Amino acid sequence: MLQSLLRGNSDSVFTVSEKNNVDFYEDEIPDYLALELNRLYENIFSSASKFHIDGRTLNAKTYVRRKAGIVVTVLVFQQNENKVEVINECISIDGNDIEFFSKAVFSKYRTVSVIKFNAIKATIKKLPFPYQCFTCLEDIVLKLPDSPEIYLSSLGKSTRQNISHYSKLVQRKFPSFEFKICAAQDLTDVLIREIIQLSCARIIGKKQVSLHNEENTRKLINLVRKHGFVGVATIEGNVCAGAICSKLGANYFLHVLAHDPKYDRFSLGMLCCYLTIRESIISGGKTFHFLWGRLDYKYRLLGVQFDLQRVVVYRSYLESILNGAYAIRTAYKGVGRIVKNHLMEPGRRGWIISRIAINFEKKVRAFF
Numbered sequence: 001m002l003q004s005l006l007r008g009n010s011d012s013v014f015t016v017s018e019k020n021n022v023d024f025y026e027d028e029i030p031d032y033l034a035l036e037l038n039r040l041y042e043n044i045f046s047s048a049s050k051f052h053i054d055g056r057t058l059n060a061k062t063y064v065r066r067k068a069g070i071v072v073t074v075l076v077f078q079q080n081e082n083k084v085e086v087i088n089e090c091i092s093i094d095g096n097d098i099e100f101f102s103k104a105v106f107s108k109y110r111t112v113s114v115i116k117f118n119a120i121k122a123t124i125k126k127l128p129f130p131y132q133c134f135t136c137l138e139d140i141v142l143k144l145p146d147s148p149e150i151y152l153s154s155l156g157k158s159t160r161q162n163i164s165h166y167s168k169l170v171q172r173k174f175p176s177f178e179f180k181i182c183a184a185q186d187l188t189d190v191l192i193r194e195i196i197q198l199s200c201a202r203i204i205g206k207k208q209v210s211l212h213n214e215e216n217t218r219k220l221i222n223l224v225r226k227h228g229f230v231g232v233a234t235i236e237g238n239v240c241a242g243a244i245c246s247k248l249g250a251n252y253f254l255h256v257l258a259h260d261p262k263y264d265r266f267s268l269g270m271l272c273c274y275l276t277i278r279e280s281i282i283s284g285g286k287t288f289h290f291l292w293g294r295l296d297y298k299y300r301l302l303g304v305q306f307d308l309q310r311v312v313v314y315r316s317y318l319e320s321i322l323n324g325a326y327a328i329r330t331a332y333k334g335v336g337r338i339v340k341n342h343l344m345e346p347g348r349r350g351w352i353i354s355r356i357a358i359n360f361e362k363k364v365r366a367f368f
Helices: 031-041 048-053 095-108 148-154 157-173 189-205 214-227 261-266 268-282 296-300 317-322 324-343 352-367
Strands: 022-025 061-067 070-080 083-086 092-094 114-123 131-143 178-183 228-235 238-248 251-259 287-291 304-314
Touching: 022 095, 031 048, 031 061, 031 070, 048 214, 061 095, 070 095, 092 095, 095 114, 095 304, 114 131, 131 324, 148 157, 148 268, 157 261, 157 268, 178 268, 189 214, 189 228, 189 238, 189 251, 214 228, 214 238, 214 251, 228 268, 238 268, 251 261, 251 268, 261 268, 268 296, 304 317, 304 324, 317 324
Parallel strands: 083 114, 092 114, 251 287
Antiparallel strands: 022 061, 061 070, 070 083, 114 304, 131 287, 131 304, 178 228, 228 238, 238 251
16 A cells, blocks of 8 residues: 555665765755855755745755766755654656655655655656655746836736726825835844734634744744845835735745735735736846745746645555655645645535535644
C-alpha cells in the first residue's frame, strides 16, 4: 500500500564527477551565495534576507552546484535528525536539480533518509529515488506589460468598466481621496500595522482565523521596510485601503491587500490593487505575484495560476517504510487539498455538503 503513495526507482550512487561540481557550507550562507540566490531565482521567498528575517538561517546549510564553473543551483536547507528540509520556496526546480541535490545530501549525510521541498514549481519526469509530489499552494502571477495603457486595455470589458466607474465614484463622493506609493525608506510600523488591522478585521468578520499574529506581523514589517513598498489609499488623511508588497529585482509580491469595510460599495480593495499594479509597471516591473489564495479579483486582474508542489524524497523504499507515518501524512495533506480545491470551485462553494466536508477536512488536518 505504501508503495502506491510513492514514485521513483531504487537508491542511486553519487559519482565522483558529480561530487566535484558540488560544495556544501555548514551553518552559513556565504555573502556571494546570497547574491547568487537573488540572481538565480529573483524571488523574495528564496532570498537570504527572507530566510534571515524568518529566523531560518540558524543552523542552516547551503548547497551550491556549478556547471562549467558557473553557479547554477543554490539551495539552503536545515537538518533535523534524519530529515532535511529545503527552505527555498516559490521557485522552479526541475528533476535534474532535485536528483543532484538528493544524491549529494544522501552521500554526505549518511543519517539522512528524507528530503523535503516545500512550495516549489517542480517538473519531475522521474527520479532514482522513491518520492511523493503533491500540490500544496498556488502562486498567481501577472506578467506585467510595457505600459499601464497596455495593461488596462488587456483587462476584460467588465473589469475596465468597474475600475473606471469606482474610480470616478470614489473621487466624486470623497474629493480628498488619494493614492500614493510609500517607498521602503518612507514606511512606518504604524502604517503597515494599520493595513494589517484592516485585513484582520475583514477576516474575523468572515468568521475565519487571521494568520497576522504579532510574530508574523513583525517579520512582515522587517521584510517590507527592507525590500518593499506600500500602495496606500487615504480619505481625509485616514487610511482606507492598502497593498503591502515586497520587491526583488523586477519582481513584485503582494503580501496583504485590505480595505476598510465601510467602503465596501466602492470596491476600494480592487481599486487599490489595480493602482499598485499600475505603479509597478511604471517602475519597470516584470511580474506581479498575487501569491496564494484563489480569489476572483486576482484572475480578473489577469493573474495566471501556477501550482506549487511539496516534494518528499526518500533514500530508499526501506526508508520510506521506516518513515511510513510521515509518508502517509504527506499523502493525506496532498489528497485533502485536491478534494478541498474541487469543492471550492465556483458553483460548488455554496453546497452544504461542501461546507461540511471542508470543516471535516480542517479537523482531520489538525489531528494529523
